[in-house]
Amino acid sequence: MTTPRFLEVEAKFAIDETTAAPELTTLPAVEKIGETVEHHLSAIYYDTADLRLTRSKITLRRRTGGKDDGWHIKLPSDLGRIELAAPLTEPSQIPDEIMSNIRAIVRTAPLEPIAQVDNRRVESILLNADDAPVAEFCDDHVTAWSLLPGGERTSWREWEVELAGEMPGTEEGTELIRQATTYLIAQGARVSSSPSKLVSALGRSQENAPLPPHLAGILLPEGDPAFAVVEALRANRDSLISWDPRVRRDEWDSVHQMRVATRELRSHLETFEGILVSDELDYIEDELKELARILGEARDAEVVEERFHDLLDSDATGLIDDTAAAHIKDDMRAEYNEAHARIVDTLNSDRYLALLDTIDQLIAHPPVVDPTAEVAEGEESGGKPAKPSEVLYDHLAEAYKKLMKRHQRVVDNYGDLELPLHQREDYVHDMRKTAKKLRYAAEAVGEASKKLKTGKLARSCKSLQSLLGDFQDAVTARDRLADLAQDARERGEDTFAYGMLYQREMDNAAAALEGYDDVVADIKRGFKKL
Structure with missing residues (x-):
């Protein structure tokens, strides 16, 4: 079953109860106001007792009322938030298509109600000159209850402008949000300090929840x-x-x-x-x-x-x-x-x-x-x-030593045509895996130690990793072409095309190694500077 998925891009504003609704046709992208409807929404939000979802900026709710009642989960995204929806079921039966998106966070911990949010919403569709929707404007009158220990009942009013139609993820949509923000602030609104209704509903009661396991342990000194x-x-x-x-x-x-x-x-x-x-x-x-x-x-x-x-x-x-x-x-x-x-x-x-x-x-x-x-x-x-920087350097030096050992094996064996091709290529592949480990170690050490400047070493290892990655991709594709050719041969089909492309990937693998010696020399210089 395919779960409906939407990119949610919106702006939220705090507003006084007495402030009049704005005239949104003054926005350049809005030609007229379409349908305006009043909804009465009621949502129960779910999380673990230690608020694993909330701390991960994820919200899970079961909402009734409105045009999209059902289960909703909102996930963080670079452009806004990804919203996934599933049909309404019993409160104790969270749909599998919703649970799969949070299984790695929740795992076996039970999900329970943490807040109720009721909302009287007046929703208006904003249309462009072609009568296509560009955004929705919501005037929300909210009453919420935190169900956490120490939770309270709160009420507030807020405006939301959410992009609609083809606008989410576009430059035009970004500009519309910017214009709407400027205009609504001029009308007396304030950019909301809360990222969601759930966070507003929980308030300071979040502080009463225990920490999840990976955040509840001991703190090591930075040194x-x-x-x-x-x-x-x-x-x-x-x-x-x-x-x-x-x-x-x-x-x-x-x-x-x-x-x-x-x-x-x-x-x-x-x-x-x-x-x-x-x-x-x-x-x-x-x-x-x-x-x-x-x-x-x-x-x-x-x-x-x-x-x-x-x-x-x-x-x-x-x-x-x-x-x-x-x-x-x-x-x-x-x-x-x-x-x-x-x-x-x-x-x-x-x-x-x-x-x-x-x-x-x-x-x-x-x-x-x-x-x-x-x-x-x-x-x-x-x-x-030993000083912390010395301990870290010793581990880094051991990883570098392993890389140089594998490099020497490549130098000694790759040109030896008496060895099987795959054996020689495995030596190169081992070099790539070891370069990757050295890069990861260099990055970790560089972040931890002001004395060890590992940036050049890490960048050189990344370059080698990329170069040898191209080599390995060509080798993998070449071998799969050989498999496809064998399958075609068994079906009685012409295999000339597979052999021609096989040779092209052989050439691609050889070309990928042309910069090998120079990049290894950069790694040596980067480590020597330490």
Whole structure:
């Protein structure tokens, strides 16, 4: 079932009860006022006891009355907010299509009512010269109750201007919101200090709610080497969870970004082993590796599909027959759809939710080595305890050493034509994975230590990662062309087109390595500066 989805772009204004409604046809984009209707709306908002959704700037409500009664969830977005809707059901039966968007945040915690918001709304449709809707203007008279401990009843009036029709996400829409804001302020309104009716309804009662697990733990001093590691893990954890619902909705590039967050999280755990010490680390690393593998199946199919389309679009020979073109164009999409379905099954599993819980506990209670014990050991041996920057540098140096070891293996073996092609290419692929780990480590260390300027090193590693990523994409696409050719051969079809494109990807892989030596030299210079 496809969940209705909307991009919500709006501006909210606080207004006195006695202020007259504005004349909105003075706005350049508004030619006339369309239908004006009064609605009586009543919404119950749901969240966990520790307000996991509210703290993530997500609202979940069940609303009756008006033209769109039902379940609604609003998610943060770069342009505004994404609103998803589902039909009205019983209060205790939150639809699966709604729950899937918040499963990574809520997990197994029960959802319960946290506020009731009743609203007498006078809604007007604003039309342009072509009688097309450009916005909705709502004059809201709100009464709300916070159901949290210490919650109170509050009332207020507010205006909302929400873009409609084709306007959300456009420059014209942005300009209309700007003009409306200027005009309504001139009419006595004030830009609302609250991002939503729910936040206004809860008020200070939010302070009475407990913190969710990943925010309820101990705070490390910024000078502690573990502080940098934990903050890096926290950022990766937040990224992983933010991409989860987008992957479920199959948004563009979402699988790639969730895979990046998964790999970066695992890389930090491996690179900074010894700063954090726990048996749980191996479990988390293994589970993240499996999650990255499942995401990788879909990502590889996605990348290969894009490359195949580019190969077809750029072909100037005219030698690709229609049958081969159809398979090259369509077969990877079917493979991606199957792989994406496996991802969704994984994200719905108890195993995945348990992994997220364990990561949260690790962040809340990081298993750091007791600094007091380290000092005592240093004093007994007559030495001084290592400074935080020295500890971080040692871990960074170890990651750099691993990269140089793999680089030497590439230098010694890639040109050896007596070795199998895939073995030589695996050496290059290992180089890319190690460069990625060094980059992640450099970024984490640079954010934590003012003494270690790791920016150049991180940028050089990113350049190498990109260069070798192009190489690996060409290799992956080439191998899939070989598979398609074998399938075509078994069907008795012409395989010439597959062989021609196979050779093009061989050439693309070779071209990707042309800047390899220069980028490695940049990495060496970047590390030497430390």
